[in-house]
Amino acid sequence: MTHRVTIKDVATQAKVSYQTVSKVVNGQAQVSSETRERIWQAIHDLGYRPHITARNLRVGASHMLGYSWRSVPSDQFNPVLDKFLQSMVEAAEKSGYHLLPFPCPPDHAQVEVYRELIFSGRVDGFVLSSTNLNDERIAYLLDTGFPFVAFGRANPEWDFPYVDVDGTAGLRVATEHLLSLGHRRIALIAWPGESLTGKFRVQGYLEAMQSAGRLVDPDWIARGEHSALFGEIVAQRWLDLPADQRPTAIIALSDLMAIGVMNAIQERGLEVGREIAVVGFDDVPMAQYLRPPLTSLRQPIWELGQQVIAMLIKLIRNVTLEERRVLLPPRLVTRASSGTGAPG
Amino acid sequence: MTHRVTIKDVATQAKVSYQTVSKVVNGQAQVSSETRERIWQAIHDLGYRPHITARNLRVGASHMLGYSWRSVPSDQFNPVLDKFLQSMVEAAEKSGYHLLPFPCPPDHAQVEVYRELIFSGRVDGFVLSSTNLNDERIAYLLDTGFPFVAFGRANPEWDFPYVDVDGTAGLRVATEHLLSLGHRRIALIAWPGESLTGKFRVQGYLEAMQSAGRLVDPDWIARGEHSALFGEIVAQRWLDLPADQRPTAIIALSDLMAIGVMNAIQERGLEVGREIAVVGFDDVPMAQYLRPPLTSLRQPIWELGQQVIAMLIKLIRNVTLEERRVLLPPRLVTRASSGTGAPG
DNA sequence: ATATTATAGGCGAACGTTCGCCCGAACGTT
DNA sequence: AACGTTCGGGCGAACGTTCGCCTATAATAT
Numbered sequence: 001m002t003h004r005v006t007i008k009d010v011a012t013q014a015k016v017s018y019q020t021v022s023k024v025v026n027g028q029a030q031v032s033s034e035t036r037e038r039i040w041q042a043i044h045d046l047g048y049r050p051h052i053t054a055r056n057l058r059v060g061a062s063h064m065l066g067y068s069w070r071s072v073p074s075d076q077f078n079p080v081l082d083k084f085l086q087s088m089v090e091a092a093e094k095s096g097y098h099l100l101p102f103p104c105p106p107d108h109a110q111v112e113v114y115r116e117l118i119f120s121g122r123v124d125g126f127v128l129s130s131t132n133l134n135d136e137r138i139a140y141l142l143d144t145g146f147p148f149v150a151f152g153r154a155n156p157e158w159d160f161p162y163v164d165v166d167g168t169a170g171l172r173v174a175t176e177h178l179l180s181l182g183h184r185r186i187a188l189i190a191w192p193g194e195s196l197t198g199k200f201r202v203q204g205y206l207e208a209m210q211s212a213g214r215l216v217d218p219d220w221i222a223r224g225e226h227s228a229l230f231g232e233i234v235a236q237r238w239l240d241l242p243a244d245q246r247p248t249a250i251i252a253l254s255d256l257m258a259i260g261v262m263n264a265i266q267e268r269g270l271e272v273g274r275e276i277a278v279v280g281f282d283d284v285p286m287a288q289y290l291r292p293p294l295t296s297l298r299q300p301i302w303e304l305g306q307q308v309i310a311m312l313i314k315l316i317r318n319v320t321l322e323e324r325r326v327l328l329p330p331r332l333v334t335r336a337s338s339g340t341g342a343p344g
Numbered sequence: 345m346t347h348r349v350t351i352k353d354v355a356t357q358a359k360v361s362y363q364t365v366s367k368v369v370n371g372q373a374q375v376s377s378e379t380r381e382r383i384w385q386a387i388h389d390l391g392y393r394p395h396i397t398a399r400n401l402r403v404g405a406s407h408m409l410g411y412s413w414r415s416v417p418s419d420q421f422n423p424v425l426d427k428f429l430q431s432m433v434e435a436a437e438k439s440g441y442h443l444l445p446f447p448c449p450p451d452h453a454q455v456e457v458y459r460e461l462i463f464s465g466r467v468d469g470f471v472l473s474s475t476n477l478n479d480e481r482i483a484y485l486l487d488t489g490f491p492f493v494a495f496g497r498a499n500p501e502w503d504f505p506y507v508d509v510d511g512t513a514g515l516r517v518a519t520e521h522l523l524s525l526g527h528r529r530i531a532l533i534a535w536p537g538e539s540l541t542g543k544f545r546v547q548g549y550l551e552a553m554q555s556a557g558r559l560v561d562p563d564w565i566a567r568g569e570h571s572a573l574f575g576e577i578v579a580q581r582w583l584d585l586p587a588d589q590r591p592t593a594i595i596a597l598s599d600l601m602a603i604g605v606m607n608a609i610q611e612r613g614l615e616v617g618r619e620i621a622v623v624g625f626d627d628v629p630m631a632q633y634l635r636p637p638l639t640s641l642r643q644p645i646w647e648l649g650q651q652v653i654a655m656l657i658k659l660i661r662n663v664t665l666e667e668r669r670v671l672l673p674p675r676l677v678t679r680a681s682s683g684t685g686a687p688g
Numbered sequence: 689a690t691a692t693t694a695t696a697g698g699c700g701a702a703c704g705t706t707c708g709c710c711c712g713a714a715c716g717t718t
Numbered sequence: 719a720a721c722g723t724t725c726g727g728g729c730g731a732a733c734g735t736t737c738g739c740c741t742a743t744a745a746t747a748t
Binding site: 049090120288 | 348391393394395397400415416419420421422426429430433434437442443444445446447448463465466600603604610629630633635
Binding site for chain 3: 735
């Protein structure tokens with residue numbers, strides 16, 4: 001590297017003061033069209049590019065948006081990361097921002113890391129994910145007034161901007177789908193009660209059952225850890241019931257658990273889709289390759305990424321948000337695992 | 345935000361010049377221990393954090409490492425992104441660097457985007473992925489001498505630092521595994537000839553077959569697009585052969601294609617693992633949940649991420665690399681799909 | 689006691705921008 | 719002819735650091 005070409009080089013080349021070059025670069029009006037062209041010419045000739053760090057220092061912004069996510073254990077999959085990141089990166093770029101992915105700190109150190117990023121001027125805002133009910137980060141950021149948008153909800157008493165998948169709507173649609181196929185005993189595999197995301201999804205199931213006038217047997221809702229094994233164990237338990245009492249359809253709150261369910265069913269020699277319907281959530285890429293292919297709810301990840309960044313940038317620019325709470329419904333992708341009608 | 349607390353605030357509080365504070369913050373020796381403590385105290389009291397942008401401007405570095413990746417179509421999975429990113433982000437952070445993910449530009453605009461990032465001073469180096477034989481980006485970066493490390497190889501005539509998975513070793517191990525189980529007719533599903541990664545992997549297969557003294561029938565190597573469907577079609581073709589001529593084992597260069605193979609086999613009513621062995625590559629999380637679970641080659645993604653960043657940072661700091669070309673072998677994860685022995 | 693060296697810490701400058709203010713010229717108005 | 723207005727463009731300053739150099743004092747050696 002010989003010597004970085006700066007605004008001053010352009011200025012001498014174009015025979016103006018360097019501040020005038022700045023005006024041209026930033027599209028300010030106070031320059032005659034002749035000199036403007038002369039300056040652009042010089043910029044082009046010299047291959048000048050504004051130095052972002054200097055600009056950022058001057059304007060007091062980093063044009064960076066912080067994001068960290070929890071890595072999933074390697075026996076699981078993160079179905080959304082690729083698309084979500086791409087979406088955010090692209091949306092940010094369009095507005096002159098970049099994403100700063102930082103290592104997800106251990107729970108107790110969360111806030112400290114966010115503090116650090118704020119006070120070192122590294123980021124202008126945050127995208128939060130993996131939010132939980134009383135998320136410390138949200139509490140902290142609300143307290144300091146630093147711009148952020150969450151991907152996921154939290155304590156309903158708090159007023160903060162978020163985008164989220166409408167799990168309630170998703171499960172309502174999935175349940176209605178099964179009901180319309182004639183299923184009456186529809187079971188649900190959910191997460192522990194602490195899970196907020198789980199709560200919303202269960203609610204959609206309950207709503208759909210209720211408005212169809214179906215009573216829900218509490219035994220039809222199983223709660224446990226997010227794993228294929230748990231899905232398998234629960235399904236086995238249900239399959240032990242006499243045929244006229246056991247569920248004819250099982251919804252799992254994730255594809256991972258749904259896969260466990262499918263494996264349990266097939267090990268009993270039963271046919272998924274014909275004898276027992278299975279529905280998952282996430283629509284992981286693999287869902288379509290399972291045998292039978294898995295009916296699942298696909299999250300509008302791209303749109304969520306676009307929204308979350310658009311909102312965050314508005315927040316940073318002090319534009320008021322017309323929508324502080326955005327819920328986007330997932331789409332039911334119907335495949336063979338949910339069958340064509342209830343048995344019997 | 346009232347007022348950012350700067351080095352000067354600390355200085356007045358500690359009754360020294362602000363440059364001395366800088367010395368303390370950067371751990372320089374020329375300060376007595378009393379004043380040093382006084383300054384640290386002031387830093388702590390005021391909650392001072394150095395302003396990164398200002399520091400970067402002064403030292404003429406951005407402490408950012410550029411990275412972009414090609415998003416896979418949504419019917420496929422990116423098995424490595426999550427871990428690879430986390431690994432790189434974490435490794436970078438340890439050395440005071442951050443990752444800058446930027447949108448993967450369309451092919452024709454690749455170089456221009458890299459140029460821009462360099463000349464606007466946004467990054468100090470690049471990690472390249474999805475490299476191809478005559479990668480324009482590599483050519484350009486070699487030409488300008490800008491620091492980068494590739495994840496993947498390219499034109500062997502070029503001398504540039506890279507890390508990569510040793511696909512040759514991986515396929516050698518996989519093939520030897522099948523040979524040791526008594527398989528003689530081992531078929532391979534590969535990518536088109538242009539694929540460099542594919543070429544290395546095929547080579548491993550050929551080496552293993554050769555050193556076992558097995559002739560390789562050219563018909564046992566199929567080449568086509570990376571999809572489950574292609575795997576399925578090819579497998580069907582092989583299954584049409586008389587039982588004493590068809591392959592008893594099939595290796596696919598990716599799990600996605602292996603899944604197609606498994607489905608084709610099962611649709612013929614044959615049993616994967618007992619009648620025909622199947623081996624994949626990638627060890628996607630889903631592999632263990634398939635029925636039967638898929639034997640596959642797992643890439644050492646975490647280590648690759650650590651290495652690539654370590655090398656890049658050395659390059660930036662002008663430390664000579666002891667190893668400019670790092671190949672890490674994948675690990676064969678043996679599961680039921682490769683069976684316990686060749687049939688017959 | 690003087691000369692030499694080491695040490696602590698101060699000071700000006702610079703990194704590459706943008707911002708706000710100012711001034712001079714040109715122009716139109718009364 | 720004097721005035722106000724508009725427009726083009728110059729200028730100083732600042733953003734928060736780090737760097738290199740300088741100086742005064744203290745410590746050591748002769």
